[in-house]
Amino acid sequence: MKVFCVVGYSNSGKTTLIEKVIPILRERGLSVLAIKHARRFEVDREGKDSWRLFRSGADVIITSKETTAYVSRFPDNLEFLLEIFGRLYDVVIVEGFKSSNYPKIVVLKDEREIPKLENVVAVVSDFEVDFDPRFRRDDYEGVADFIIKKIKV
Amino acid sequence: MKVFCVVGYSNSGKTTLIEKVIPILRERGLSVLAIKHARRFEVDREGKDSWRLFRSGADVIITSKETTAYVSRFPDNLEFLLEIFGRLYDVVIVEGFKSSNYPKIVVLKDEREIPKLENVVAVVSDFEVDFDPRFRRDDYEGVADFIIKKIKV
Numbered sequence: 077m078k079v080f081c082v083v084g085y086s087n088s089g090k091t092t093l094i095e096k097v098i099p100i101l102r103e104r105g106l107s108v109l110a111i112k113h114a115r116r117f118e119v120d121r122e123g124k125d126s127w128r129l130f131r132s133g134a135d136v137i138i139t140s141k142e143t144t145a146y147v148s149r150f151p152d153n154l155e156f157l158l159e160i161f162g163r164l165y166d167v168v169i170v171e172g173f174k175s176s177n178y179p180k181i182v183v184l185k186d187e188r189e190i191p192k193l194e195n196v197v198a199v200v201s202d203f204e205v206d207f208d209p210r211f212r213r214d215d216y217e218g219v220a221d222f223i224i225k226k227i228k229v
Numbered sequence: 230m231k232v233f234c235v236v237g238y239s240n241s242g243k244t245t246l247i248e249k250v251i252p253i254l255r256e257r258g259l260s261v262l263a264i265k266h267a268r269r270f271e272v273d274r275e276g277k278d279s280w281r282l283f284r285s286g287a288d289v290i291i292t293s294k295e296t297t298a299y300v301s302r303f304p305d306n307l308e309f310l311l312e313i314f315g316r317l318y319d320v321v322i323v324e325g326f327k328s329s330n331y332p333k334i335v336v337l338k339d340e341r342e343i344p345k346l347e348n349v350v351a352v353v354s355d356f357e358v359d360f361d362p363r364f365r366r367d368d369y370e371g372v373a374d375f376i377i378k379k380i381k382v
Contacts, residue, residue: 091278091281091282094282094285094287095281095282095285096285098282098285098286098287099285099286101286102286102287107288108286108287108288109287109288109289109290110282110285110287110288110289110290111289111290111292112278112279112282112289112290112291112292113291113292113293114279114291114292114293115293116293116296125244125265125324126265126267128244128248129244129247129248129251129263129265132247132248132249132251132252132263133251133252133254133255133261134247134251134255134261134262134263134322135260135261135262135263135318136262136263136264136265137262137263137264137265137310137314138265138266138267139264139265139266139267139303139304139305139310140266140267140268140269140304140305141304141305142269142302142304143269143300143301143302143303144300144301144302144303144304144305144310145298145299145300145301146298146299146300146301146314147296147297147298147299148296148297148298148299149295149296149297150292150296150297151292151293151294151295151297152292152293152294152297157290157292157297160313160317161290161299164288164301164313165288169287
């Protein structure tokens with residue numbers, strides 16, 4: 077088990093949780109891939125070479141000494157993306173994709189009820205919920221430890 | 230043979246050539262990956278979630294219905310990139326990487342001499358050169374046909 081979906085309503089704090097947990101996982105020597113859904117996004121800026129090449133019909137890789145970016149026409153198919161990229165990392169943290177079957181960490185902010193989802197493995201909330209384990213919203217170490225423990229199983 | 234490096238001095242017209250050849254390859258039913266070198270580039274804009282996740286130490290995928298972007302800490306190692314991404318496409322057109330061993334299409338603008346490079350397979354120039362095949366700089370169909378013929382070998 078190395079894929080975890082962090083799910084919750086918008087503004088529940090999913091991105092912040094992920095952003096804080098990642099450096100802890102990195103400190104423990106793990107490589108991490110984060111996957112995020114987006115309605116739409118810009119592929120670089122108009123007029124730049126990478127944009128021209130993408131517009132011409134190719135998928136594009138721009139690579140430098142320290143960073144490589146890849147823009148493709150692949151759709152938001154999580155299984156497909158994990159098949160290509162998942163094997164390159166120790167842990168994959170997915171934001172959203174709540175209808176997938178991967179293990180889910182549910183973030184609750186104001187809602188008192190855990191949404192009915194498949195394969196919930198942990199809940200993050202500042203109030204008591206009927207789920208174990210439950211981590212407080214600022215317990216980034218706790219969530220990171222939980223993920224590491226699950227990976228090693 | 231499905232990887233071609235388009236090489237030449239800066240401003241020789243490499244990107245324009247690639248940009249014009251790609252739609253022709255696409256029309257013939259081929260999927261194309263373009264790889265380009267860059268000194269540095271921006272990973273989305275500051276403050277956006279994808280930037281936050283990348284800065285936190287993870288490599289990042291942002292995916293939408295029609296497009297998927299992936300930003301990694303991989304260096305500009307052409308063999309490595311081709312190993313991961315090359316198999317997903319019918320043709321890979323690389324801009325630059327003139328010291329690689331892949332087949333090279335040399336674009337000449339003002340220079341009258343073909344640079345001494347390994348594995349030159351075609352020259353693009355508007356003047357006579359001692360190389361066969363040679364294509365005029367606006368002969369995009371010719372270059373596309375040449376690539377298609379080489380792929381099928």
